[in-house]
Amino acid sequence: MDKLKVLFHVNEPARWQRVLLNIINFIKDVGSDNAEVEVVANGDGVLAYYGQSSATGETLAQMQNLAQEGIKFTACRNALNMHNLDEHKLPPFVTPVSAGITEIARKQAQGFGYIKP
């Protein structure tokens, strides 16, 4: 069976807990070998990567655990610039992308489903 490919879009800090819980339940349901998951954060969504806003250290620890299971986390460079955030200070498991919207468009063109929790 083909892997189920899903992209999660996060542009509001308050949604992170929901997104991470959704991913955890999804992986538990289908098995990490059967899923390919990417999270694209843009807008205020990127703040959580820096422990700012409502995101606690626990949120970052959950992200890191998921990254170790193969979940890909990305950050929109426009959003980082808008918030004066240094991409070199991103957690090591986060990959910056030139524009979050481009990443979302490309992944859908490659067969990823889109989910906005």
Next chain:
Amino acid sequence: MDKLKVLFHVNEPARWQRVLLNIINFIKDVGSDNAEVEVVANGDGVLAYYGQSSATGETLAQMQNLAQEGIKFTACRNALNMHNLDEHKLPPFVTPVSAGITEIARKQAQGFGYIKP
């Protein structure tokens, strides 16, 4: 012409009225024979199936009418468990699914469009 296949994602109780109105207008526009519609409720979205939260009896009556026209309603089992809701008390027109996110991913892989009202 192929049927237009659409999946609606509801994870907040306040969005139900909008979702149901969207579906009613969509069916009126294309005709129920030309559409295949599924609603996936997860998170707090499942509360409406039990008449809890902002969902009134009228909301449930509207859902039931739509179910009779062939609209499929599903509920995420993780969300039911999280809210201590008994799936055997779901309205008869609602089908529980093991994980809402899996259902959303699978349907998109099968060619359904995704809409988050």
Next chain:
Amino acid sequence: MDKLKVLFHVNEPARWQRVLLNIINFIKDVGSDNAEVEVVANGDGVLAYYGQSSATGETLAQMQNLAQEGIKFTACRNALNMHNLDEHKLPPFVTPVSAGITEIARKQAQGFGYIKP
């Protein structure tokens, strides 16, 4: 390379600024020749076309600039009727569609990605 095709869905007035910024950054990133972008406004999202709600004249000016670069703006006729808005008073760059949901479903069936900012 095929054009990246993206549909933006707006049903809340407060999201317009984010949507327009997303589109500007996207076009800057991939180049307008490599993108096909459509915005579908339904629900309260259509108010901005009339300068009502939180949308200022600047918002409309930004939309017009983007329309000149080839971005397509549409308005759901059901939403116009619900708000007693005259479609003949829409800005000239906005195209009314019979139902926003139908437009969103059709475009996804034609290979457009979906983004809900």
